[in-house]
Amino acid sequence: MANRFGFVREIQRAVSVSEIKEAYYGTVGDVVPADGIGIYRFAADGVPADASSNLSEDFMASYEAEGRHDDPVLDAVVENVLPADSTHVVHTRRWHDSAARAVLLGENLGHSLEAPIIVAGEVAGTLNFARGVDVNNFSLEDLTAARFASEHLSLALERAHRFEAVGDRADLLGGALNHLSQMVVVADVEGERVFSSRKFETRYPPTVVALVDCVLVDFAESGKHAQTVNVRDDVSGQRIIVKCSLAQSHDAIVGVVFECADDDDSSLPSWDVLSPREQEIARYVSQGMTTREIAEKAFVSQNTVKQHIKRIFAKTDVHSRAELVQFIWASQGRG
Known part of the structure; x- marks a missing residue:
């Protein structure tokens, strides 16, 4: 035996x-x-x-x-x-x-x-x-x-x-995530990071990476399904937004990392994922303008504004104007 x-x-x-x-x-x-x-x-x-x-x-x-x-x-x-x-x-x-x-x-x-x-x-x-x-x-x-x-x-x-x-599936998924314009991190249900896109790994110093790891752990312990936080690295002075979501299968946490504007800048964060035109439309949304008002301000049709907003929602992973406004405010430290 x-x-x-x-x-x-x-x-x-x-x-x-x-x-x-x-x-x-x-x-x-x-x-x-x-x-x-x-x-x-x-x-x-x-x-x-x-x-x-x-x-x-x-x-x-x-x-x-x-x-x-x-x-x-x-x-x-x-x-x-x-x-x-x-x-x-x-x-x-x-x-x-x-x-x-x-x-x-x-x-x-x-x-x-x-x-x-x-x-x-x-x-x-x-x-x-x-x-x-x-x-x-x-x-x-x-x-x-x-x-x-x-x-x-x-x-x-x-x-x-x-x-x-x-x-094999992880390699395939990792390859796909590395081609996204967003910086993506994935953690297990306890908040331990198990994947980070190449863009994230090469863009930030170790202190910012450690800060993101802390955000993931805090989110895991919060029990929430989604959360957007604005954090600053005291060493580099870099300020970022980390948008965390619990996967539908409840077995992973997905985080998307965005760069923020400086504290003295009232504009939107310099998100690489948004084109200049999309940033302009997002700024008008954050000011509470209607679709018609935005169309008049931007000299485009209302249908074009709606298409821009759809793309902004997809790129920032939000689902409503209210959520987009909260996201923008968080990026400016106003949340």
Whole structure:
């Protein structure tokens, strides 16, 4: 039992597929004693996409060329989705006449045991064990131990595949966020920053970055769904707006960072996300003007004003004129 505990501990510690394989080779011999140990992972068509073992490269090449297509132990594993061995599950005559046994004999091995790797309900590969010709064959206890090992390794591989998929999605999302004109930060529900766009990372000194981290933590602890704050870094003198929102899934916090105008400047903040015309329209909105009044002031049609306001809402992530006014006031330290 202690041997099994060590195997499970090392397998569960591993994160990537390569780490899982390393843990497997380092500990599975304590669970299923064997002279030859291997692991196969199948592609969608059942052909091995990744195969390795502690045996020679010549053996691996011979098994792939001659043995795998006539391996009754492998056939039994795939058909029954259970561990199988060359003594208790496969008929003795069938095993002795197989090409797989002939290949094993080339390495002075004579007994085979395999167990399925199950990922997403499908046989995704096998754990492979072999013992020498002059060694005792595999027992029923070995079959049980192999099933134990395969179940835990299967769970670890499923976890690794999810981890890799999440990593791929995160890379894709990060690439998209890096192309936005806004400076974006993402934190977990406790406020710990897990992503920041390249523009944010390169624009501000460490003191401003630390200030944003504090804003994220404060927002996480506030329990609010949205909040806009105006903060100043005492070291650099930089003043910024951080607009925080709780994701719809409630599992992340998204923050958008804007630069503010100086304290003695009554104009809008110099947001890179707004064009000069959009800043002009936003300023008129903050003064309480109607759409008609803004159109007359800016010498454009009312429909053009509405389109500008729509774009301003999208770029600043607000949903009403009142929220836009509050956002503008916050940027000027008037909130």
